[in-house]
Amino acid sequence: MMNGMRSGPRVAALVGPYLSGKTTLLEALLLAAGNLHRKGSVNDGSTAGDSSPEARARHMSVEMNLASGDYLGERWTFIDCPGSVELQADTLRALQVADVAIVVCEPSADKAGMLAPLFRMLDEMSMPHMVYINKMDQLAGSDVRVRDVLAALQGVSERPLVLREVPIRDNGSITGHVDLVSERAYHWRPGQTSDLVPMPATVKEREQDARQQLLEALADFDDQLLEQLLEDVTPERDDVYRHLAQNLAEDLIVPVFLGSADRDHGVRRLLKALRHEVPTAERTAARLEIAARTDGPLVEVFKTQYAAHAGKLSLARIWSGPVQDGMTLAGERVGGVYAFGPGGLVKKTTADAGEVVALARLDKPRAGDLLTEKEMTGRAPFWPAAPEPVYALTVEAEQKTDEVKLTAALAKLAEEDASLSFRHDTEIGELVLSGQGPVHLQIALDRLRSRFNLPVRSRAPGVPYRETIRRGSAQHARFKRQTGGHGQFADVHLEVRPLARGEGFRFEDKVVGGVIPRTYIPAVEDGAREAMARGPLGFPVVDIAVALTNGQYHAVDSSELAFKTAGRMAVQEALTKGEPVLLEPILQVTFVTPTDYTSRVQRLISGRRGQILGFDSRTDWPGWDEVKALIPQADMGDLVIELRSLTLGLGGYSASFSHLAELVGKQADRVVESRAAAAAAA
Ligand SMILES: Nc1nc2c(ncn2[C@@H]2O[C@H](COP(=O)(O)OP(=O)(O)O)[C@@H](O)[C@H]2O)c(=O)[nH]1
Numbered sequence: 001m002m003n004g005m006r007s008g009p010r011v012a013a014l015v016g017p018y019l020s021g022k023t024t025l026l027e028a029l030l031l032a033a034g035n036l037h038r039k040g041s042v043n044d045g046s047t048a049g050d051s052s053p054e055a056r057a058r059h060m061s062v063e064m065n066l067a068s069g070d071y072l073g074e075r076w077t078f079i080d081c082p083g084s085v086e087l088q089a090d091t092l093r094a095l096q097v098a099d100v101a102i103v104v105c106e107p108s109a110d111k112a113g114m115l116a117p118l119f120r121m122l123d124e125m126s127m128p129h130m131v132y133i134n135k136m137d138q139l140a141g142s143d144v145r146v147r148d149v150l151a152a153l154q155g156v157s158e159r160p161l162v163l164r165e166v167p168i169r170d171n172g173s174i175t176g177h178v179d180l181v182s183e184r185a186y187h188w189r190p191g192q193t194s195d196l197v198p199m200p201a202t203v204k205e206r207e208q209d210a211r212q213q214l215l216e217a218l219a220d221f222d223d224q225l226l227e228q229l230l231e232d233v234t235p236e237r238d239d240v241y242r243h244l245a246q247n248l249a250e251d252l253i254v255p256v257f258l259g260s261a262d263r264d265h266g267v268r269r270l271l272k273a274l275r276h277e278v279p280t281a282e283r284t285a286a287r288l289e290i291a292a293r294t295d296g297p298l299v300e301v302f303k304t305q306y307a308a309h310a311g312k313l314s315l316a317r318i319w320s321g322p323v324q325d326g327m328t329l330a331g332e333r334v335g336g337v338y339a340f341g342p343g344g345l346v347k348k349t350t351a352d353a354g355e356v357v358a359l360a361r362l363d364k365p366r367a368g369d370l371l372t373e374k375e376m377t378g379r380a381p382f383w384p385a386a387p388e389p390v391y392a393l394t395v396e397a398e399q400k401t402d403e404v405k406l407t408a409a410l411a412k413l414a415e416e417d418a419s420l421s422f423r424h425d426t427e428i429g430e431l432v433l434s435g436q437g438p439v440h441l442q443i444a445l446d447r448l449r450s451r452f453n454l455p456v457r458s459r460a461p462g463v464p465y466r467e468t469i470r471r472g473s474a475q476h477a478r479f480k481r482q483t484g485g486h487g488q489f490a491d492v493h494l495e496v497r498p499l500a501r502g503e504g505f506r507f508e509d510k511v512v513g514g515v516i517p518r519t520y521i522p523a524v525e526d527g528a529r530e531a532m533a534r535g536p537l538g539f540p541v542v543d544i545a546v547a548l549t550n551g552q553y554h555a556v557d558s559s560e561l562a563f564k565t566a567g568r569m570a571v572q573e574a575l576t577k578g579e580p581v582l583l584e585p586i587l588q589v590t591f592v593t594p595t596d597y598t599s600r601v602q603r604l605i606s607g608r609r610g611q612i613l614g615f616d617s618r619t620d621w622p623g624w625d626e627v628k629a630l631i632p633q634a635d636m637g638d639l640v641i642e643l644r645s646l647t648l649g650l651g652g653y654s655a656s657f658s659h660l661a662e663l664v665g666k667q668a669d670r671v672v673e674s675r676a677a678a679a680a681a682a
């Protein structure tokens, strides 16, 4: 690297909050590297990234965007990741195959907290990452200081953040930077290489200070460097670069760069750092515990996509090469190898280790699979689990005839995105789509229309209410009918009584002396179950016991059907008389939130008829709390939206069924009325 040796193709993932400027930076990097002639803008929808109709319509990245280009003879693939928390799954996948993450953020101390989960995740993965503080142009006329922004960022990063540049200020605006390793000063010019200028006297002291901090940070990991510093020896520049590369590769320090993606400032400096300091694919494979091969290809699929014309595409990083069009991978023939040009996919005949490619027409592989020629050799060792769903909608094809097509299309979308799932809800008889929030699901619905030509309707899914009784009773029912030849006869005595919550249904046979023959007794139980399918309030009945105590039969006229009918009649009667009561599902919900917002989360819980069970600071996560609560499922529908707006998008939750609880009063009346109205309409 430093000695001019080629490093092979490398991959950088651009991550960070929504609107921090990732897509703009991608454009600036491609332009600065010489791969674009004209720079697009996210504001008029002309960027290389964000080219899908769903992204253009929202002016935001709705999925990862890839673009490869060459910089000084080396191949780079940039993966621009969506910033929205709802679209995190894509970011996680991109990070699985990247050599480095570039965290793009705004020059604001107030917004630093938004980066806490990201820094934490990167550190947990030991993922080499650097920070690019974007939008430096916005500091013109403000008194925001870079060192304060840095201090705020450090507050949420476990790893030391190390400034690589200090800004040059002129009349309040930032006009350039001083590189702390080379100690050269640069004047920024839009769209051009920066001018080397003499270091302004005003910045000298600050520069010395920041440089000393950088060297001390490196010396923490190297005794020889520490000795040099103690003896006031100036370390060799190449040594400093070597330490920087080494510490980045091991995620020991996080270098921080400054710039303005919009104006192409500080972009070449960033590219140079990428070139000299980012670990090779080989080193990344070792970090990920993926054993490269010497005798053939090994590729990792990290995303699959169903493109309109090309069919299924498997996006893959090649850990061992080469990969050729027409070769066999995992026993299937590769029907096309594509690179990611700034304008779209570019067909290739062969691709080498380190590259990211799209492989066409491989049916079997899923994201996270490792492939060789013959087989899938397993899963990537650290492949992340899909995030739990926190939001759901029902989906229904506008045209009834499209229903089969709808299931097939949803299966493809769910394969592309593991954080999206769907199931057929037998109780409401509808497809329920679950995911990470309203934006996430709306994007999926838009895709059904734009990619599969499938217009759909959607709404909030119903709550699976139940009902039970409060009072038991004894019932007698006789079913008797005389029609032509032989008739129908069954006579039963039942005792129906409520059970404790969660006990379900029990059927007890207390018949003595054979007053009802054995063969008819299961039929009585079937009849009871039929009555319970829809209780007097309109919902399935739970938590009751039915005991068959006595009865009569007729040698000719009795039948299973007759006893089933009598059983149903008796249980229906008992339910109506038993003070039926509605039961609603209560979920156990565990929230995680920065401590600053814990009281807001507690108010949110109370506002949704919830009951706080307790809260605690997270032992392994300083500055964060965990709040446990019970919340009715009926109040969970849009909870994630409010939670995110109360917590700067940082709070999250997971929920699971806890128990059924009685619901009475006006609220219960409303539920029963709307059920009756729905039944009447059906
Ligand atoms: N002032 C200023 N605005 C920028 C800069 N970089 C990006 N933006 C603007 O910030 C907004 C979000 O940019 P975008 O690249 O879409 O952010 P992303 O959500 O992180 O991909 C757009 O309006 C950009 O024009 C910058 O360096 N300076």
Ligand SMILES: [Mg+2]
Binding pocket: 022, 023, 024, 060, 061, 080, 081, 082, 083
């Ligand atoms: Mg973007």
